[in-house]
Amino acid sequence: MFRKNDILYYVILVNLLIPQSLFSQEYFQQEVNYKINVTLHDSIHELSGFEEIEYINNSPDDLEFIYFHLWANGFKNNNTALTKQKLEFNGKRELFKIESQRGYIDSLDFKVNGRKVVWSLDSEHIDVCKISLNEPLKSGESIKITTPFHVKIPRGSSSKFGYVAQSYRISQWYPKPAVYDRFSWHPMPNLDIGEFYSEFGSFDVSITLPENYIVAASGNLVTDTEVEWLNKLAEETKVKTDFSRTANFQTPSSQNPKTIRFTEKNIHDFAWFADKNYNVLKSSVKLPHSGRTVTTWAFFPDFNYDYWKNATQYLDSTLYYYSLWYGDYPY
Numbered sequence: 001m002f003r004k005n006d007i008l009y010y011v012i013l014v015n016l017l018i019p020q021s022l023f024s025q026e027y028f029q030q031e032v033n034y035k036i037n038v039t040l041h042d043s044i045h046e047l048s049g050f051e052e053i054e055y056i057n058n059s060p061d062d063l064e065f066i067y068f069h070l071w072a073n074g075f076k077n078n079n080t081a082l083t084k085q086k087l088e089f090n091g092k093r094e095l096f097k098i099e100s101q102r103g104y105i106d107s108l109d110f111k112v113n114g115r116k117v118v119w120s121l122d123s124e125h126i127d128v129c130k131i132s133l134n135e136p137l138k139s140g141e142s143i144k145i146t147t148p149f150h151v152k153i154p155r156g157s158s159s160k161f162g163y164v165a166q167s168y169r170i171s172q173w174y175p176k177p178a179v180y181d182r183f184s185w186h187p188m189p190n191l192d193i194g195e196f197y198s199e200f201g202s203f204d205v206s207i208t209l210p211e212n213y214i215v216a217a218s219g220n221l222v223t224d225t226e227v228e229w230l231n232k233l234a235e236e237t238k239v240k241t242d243f244s245r246t247a248n249f250q251t252p253s254s255q256n257p258k259t260i261r262f263t264e265k266n267i268h269d270f271a272w273f274a275d276k277n278y279n280v281l282k283s284s285v286k287l288p289h290s291g292r293t294v295t296t297w298a299f300f301p302d303f304n305y306d307y308w309k310n311a312t313q314y315l316d317s318t319l320y321y322y323s324l325w326y327g328d329y330p331y
Contacts, residue, residue, distance in 0.1 A: 031056040032177050032201040040209040040274065042166050042253055045100075047151040048107075051174055054201075055143050059180060062136040066145075066180075067187035068110075068119075071172035072161070073127035074190030075103030075154040081125060081189035089193065096154075103154030103161070108175065110147045125189040128178070149175055160271075165250055167301070171271035172196065198268040204261070205270055211258040212251065214280065216299040217272035219264030226260045230297070234282035243279070245302035251276040264331065277301055283312035285319045287328040294319060294329055 033056075038049035057063055074082035078096055096102045110119050110131050119131035137143055151173055154162045160171045178187040179197045186197050203219055214233065221227055253276065262270070281298040296319065298311035323329050 026060070027182065028058045028060070030058055030177075030180055030199045032199040033203075034174075034201065034270070035204045036174055036270070037206045038174075038208070040168065040207070040213075042168075042210065042213075045153045045155070045163050047153065047170070047173065048148075049151070049174065050148045051146065053145040053177065055137070055145055055177060057137045057139055057141055059182075060139050062138050063133065063180070064136050065130055065132045066137075067178035067185050068129050068131060069172075069176045069178055069187070069190070070105045070108075070121075070127045070129055071176070071190045072103050072105040072151050072154075075101075075161070076126060077102070080127060082127070082192055086192045098155075101155045103152050105149055105151050105173075105175070107150035108147050110145065112143050112145055114144075114146075122187065125187075127190045128187045130187075145177075147175055165248065166253065167275040167277075169271075169273050171269075174270075196269065200266055200268045202263070202265045203267060203270045204263050205272075206259050206261045207272060207274075208257055208259040209274060210253040210276075211256045212254040212276050213274045214276065214278040214299065215260060215272055215274045216278070216297065217262045218267060218270040219262040221260065221262055223260040226258070230280055231282065233278075233280040234297075237279040237281055240279065243302040243305040245277060247301070247303050249277060249302075266330070273299065275299070275301065279305070279308075281308075281312045283316055285316040288320060288324045289328045292328065294331070 031054075033054040035052045036049060037051075038047050040047060055066065074080045075096065077083065078087065083096065108119075108129075110117050112131070112133060115134055117131050117134060119129055122128040122130065131145075133143070153168065153170070156162050156164065160169060161173065162169055172190065177199060178185055179199055180186075188194075188197070205217070205219070207215060207217070209215070214230070215226075221230070262272075264270075278299040278301060281300075283296045284293050285296060286293050296312050296315040298308060298315065300308035300311065319329050
């Protein structure tokens with residue numbers, strides 16, 4: 001029978017003998033930096049692009065492979081995790097029976113530091129793939145991953161990604177490394193009800209499309225001519241009184257292309273929205289702790305005017321009070 005001191009000694013001894021790595025592991029985050037060039041082909045509702053990724057291995061482990069998300073493949077057929085979930089919750093049958101409703105990503109050709117690598121789709125989820133590295137990526141080192149890609153944009157407003165007429169919501173659209181953390185890889189599939197777990201890093205994204213599209217996107221717009229145009233549109237929206245254009249109203253696309261560029265650091269995703277008939281509102285808010293001023297924007301079509309006419313007031317209030325309670329908005 002153990003006495004009190006014997007039990008205490010036993011517990012201490014067991015704790016000393018068990019490796020501490022079983023109880024905890026030092027926290028780390030991988031860093032993933034993107035440079036993406038993409039073109040919108042609005043006559044056929046497709047994207048063509050090329051991405052270059054700097055993948056920095058901040059983990060204590062050497063990596064022999066990297067999982068990638070191919071989110072657009074979640075819209076490819078009725079057998080993906082995304083469509084099965086939508087069918088289960090919405091009761092819709094043959095969700096993507098019509099070819100034009102489907103979406104997918106293809107034309108991938110992964111290279112690491114300029115050399116081809118072997119890669120394959122996951123056996124269960126076609127919106128996940130695994131690339132095998134030619135040499136292990138050692139702890140503390142980095143590699144450059146490149147690939148072209150082509151995306152068929154699904155029709156409709158399904159799950160934050162798609163198009164209606166020539167209005168585009170482009171999220172979860174580019175090949176993206178899955179998160180590697182102290183619990184290992186997280187190659188989860190695209191889901192309609194669920195969030196996205198992503199590594200942080202920098203984004204440098206150039207978007208080419210007809211010049212009369214108005215684009216709202218993550219990050220900072222660094223194309224001066226586009227900034228000037230958005231400021232002009234914001235002044236026009238401020239005095240506009242006729243918001244009668246219906247949802248099916250379409251403006252012909254310009255035959256002249258433009259390329260606009262967005263950049264940002266320490267974010268985990270990049271999304272963009274494009275429409276030729278957006279109204280634009282602009283405002284700003286002074287943050288409560290640093291006194292720094294943040295510019296706010298809202299983009300909306302005519303038929304949503306009643307819901308969006310006060311959007312910048314809501315944005316400014318949200319930024320101010322969340323900054324007051326939890327710390328200043330960092331971007």
